[in-house]
Amino acid sequence: MFEYVWLIPLFPLIGVVINGLFGKKIKNETVIGGIGALMVFGSFLVSCGILMELLSKPAEERFFEKVLFTWIKSGNFTADIGFLIDPLSTLMIMVVTGVGFLIHVYSIGYMHGEEGFYRYFTYLNLFMFSMLLLVLGNNLLLMFVGWEGVGLCSYLLIGYYFHKKSAGDAGKKAFVMNRVGDFGFLVGTFTLFWYFGQNHNVWTINFRVLGDNAHLLPLGGVVTVITLCFFLGATGKSAQLPLYTWLPDAMEGPTPVSALIHAATMVTAGVYMIGRMNFLFIRSHETMMVIAIVGAATAIFAATIGTAQNDIKRVLAYSTVSQLGFMFLGMGVGAFTAGIFHLMTHAFFKACLFLGSGSVIHAMHHALHHIHSHDDAQDMRNMGGLKKVMPITFLTFLVSTIAIAGIPGFSGFFSKDEILWQAFANPHHGELNMILWGIGAIAAGFTAFYMFRLVFMTFFGECRIKEGAKSHLHESPFVITFPLMVLGVLAVVGGYVGIPKLIGDVLGGIPNYLEHYLEPVFKSSNEFVALQIQHGGAHHHSLVLEWGLMGGSVVIALIGISIAFVLYVVSPSIPAKFTAAFPALHRAVYNKWYVDELYDFLFVNPCKALGNALWKGFDVLVVDGIVNGVATVVKGFGNALRNIQTGYVHNYALGMTLGTVVIVAFYLFR
Incomplete structure (x- = not known):
């Protein structure tokens, strides 16, 4: 079964193609939902087969890489389209496909009658494809493709009801806040690749090779910088302080989307990434302490907010943020x-x-x-x-x-x-x-x-x-x-x-x-x-x-x-x-300790003000001024020249006569 690991992400991708291209014409909800659910069930069955084969092997042999082809090759840099099978990735694909299949089945009933039914299942299958690519990828770059894919799909699914302004705003908020974390992921990847290559001539982003050479890295120092960058990525994707505020707003999407994002897929990606690169994180005491402190702080902070919310989904959203804090606390110690155990349960x-x-x-x-x-x-x-x-x-x-x-x-x-x-x-x-x-x-x-x-x-x-x-x-x-x-x-x-x-x-x-x-x-x-x-x-x-x-x-x-x-x-x-x-205390907790308002004051409003200033000061005055100025000049020349074309024969005859007089005068008096 190991050889067929590529089928696991392929099945949901087939669902994306079928429903995405033909779903609007199919129209039948049972067929559309059935295709989406069956594709994920196919991935689940292959995952079960891989788990059984993995368990039949001795512990030291429970690693397998299936490289399909070389994706990028430039100088010392090589990235493959390849999948890594080991106990961690196998556990994750079982959870993702198993829970994901149940959510797909649930969605058939819950989303009945929705105008964009086919669009919903297209997004849902694309989400599954991206998450499976994230957990199965054998290198950092392929993981990052899945990492960005789930970010895109979260934007599409959270903003599924795009006619609602609140849903559109929530989707954009999730997308922007995750970009902050993704910047850290990329910087960590570049720094890790450069450091290993420059100092140890190990030019790789492959997880197995990185793990085998982790002992070459000194304790602390550059490892702390690298792991903190990766942890910044994890705080965005897994909604930890201070990048957690997008996740409660994600409740604007359909409820099955909340279950998919908050339970087994996207928000656990940061925890999985730390687990996957545990050989790096364990070498930095400072980073481990930061992870533990942030996890504990997130767990208690989000829990306090959950005590005063009245929206049933928002209570569960803050519960997710808090439980993710527990997972990071475990990773940090x-x-x-x-x-990973808490991730599964x-x-x-x-x-x-x-x-x-x-x-x-x-x-x-x-x-x-x-x-x-x-x-x-x-x-x-x-x-x-x-x-x-x-x-x-x-x-x-x-x-x-x-x-x-x-x-x-x-x-x-x-x-x-x-x-x-x-x-x-x-x-x-x-x-x-x-x-x-x-x-x-x-x-x-x-x-x-x-x-x-x-x-x-x-x-x-x-x-x-x-x-x-x-x-x-x-x-x-x-x-x-x-x-x-x-x-x-x-x-x-x-x-x-x-x-x-x-x-x-x-x-x-x-x-x-x-x-x-x-x-x-x-x-x-x-x-x-x-x-x-x-x-x-x-x-x-x-x-x-x-x-x-x-x-x-x-x-x-x-x-x-x-x-x-x-x-x-x-x-x-x-x-x-x-x-x-205690009205002031209740008001503060009910309003989520005013963190969103603080972010608006510190970041959102200044960015808007800067954007307006640049727009009015540069775009309107300079760019529009040049464009409109050229247009005014051309328009002036046009207005002047069009007076020549009057349509009257006697005007043209007078013009020809004057022209003749000017030419004759020029030659007579030069």
Whole structure:
């Protein structure tokens, strides 16, 4: 199967061609959606075959490169169109194609009746192609092509409803902010290529060759510069401070788009990139510390904003930003496996949560449409009591909420707890470890609070929709609920492939399968850390401490859930009283700490002012002045000369006579 890896990105590309060129003529939604979904399912089947073949090989042989052809060759520089198969890329293609297929199926039902149905599935397949190119590319330049491709597709999908100004603005915002990060990615690529070539005569951007020669790089110094540049790229693509503000606005796109972007694809690209180049990042203590601090800060900052939002999708959007912060916290403390583990479990429960919110919005919109109401179908203040009429949506949503809250037995608990433990016990950041753990644990508590706040406001209590619309509320069709059920199951069982050793020993010696599976990818980094510990002294922590920290994080999550239960089920009048008592605080959190306004003041408005000044001062005065001046001169000559062409014969005769007199006079008197 390794030889057929090129089929994985090819299938979605075929879908792009068919629906893009002929979708408008096909018109049949079932055919268009079926083509889009089947192409992704084909990629999923090939991915399954590759995974099975990879697992059949010894750990040291789980690497394969399929080079199709040489793409660019110039002097010492060579870039291939080639694909890298290893445990990390295989895990990613399984997540991307598996979750992506379910979102495609869901979209067939959710997007029914949309005028641009074929255009939507064309964009969706193009997104899948780009993401698969990103994770399978065997070199930095091919990864960057996929990196830019998902950026383009996010612009197209976020701005899908282009007739809405807010959607168009959100698409442009995502596109521009990602360009800031992409600049860092390019500078990092150029610097890495130049440094390796100039100093070690290794002219390459191939991941395997870079990894084999990483030991040639000195600690810190230029490696810090290179990795910080790459991390800047990751902050843009994966929405970390300060380049995170585009992601909540991405809610302007269709809900399945939010699930695709926020769960398994684009926003995880930065985490994947760091994991792919772990051999570089581990060699810079400074960069690792920056990643850990930014990740922890993003996790807590976004979590606070999520506590005051009323739009069901925006709560989930800030939840995504926060959970991505957890992933970067894991990466920053050297827990690469834990970071990738959380990426995987997050793909399951967050896709289920977004699709569940879409099911709720679908039902609300349908009910409100029947009574011709213009109430916001996404505002949780208009919901309540939906668990009675939408049992499947409620159950899958609840399961995924428990998972993201980090309750033992569910997938999110295993991955989140592993990150928190590594944040405390890692050998990299010394006294900062306790602070990182504390911030992560508090952010987890906020997560449990605002997610259960969402559940209680949406599914519990009295239904607050207008009276006439209540009878029209109903469960979504099977094409929507089927993906929810599959993802709900994965939200429960998905974490059992990575049971931490502490729990595995209690359960009879169950190994951490994911850690063993990914070990070949992170082997050089683990060996580097082990060598550093050997020179600097090992860090020992007792089992009692580990159990205590695990229990502490669970207690914090339970406290968050309990507070949400009291405020939104037992005494729902308390939040209004709290808001009245602390209006300034609530206003600041509700308005997202005014970060967008700050960016407008510091960057957007000055850029607009500069653009207007250049336009009025140079374009209007200089360019338009020259163009209009030439036009005025030509027009003047034209006006003068056209008086000669009068159309009267006697005028022409007079002109000929005067001309003759002038010529004769010239020769007589010269």
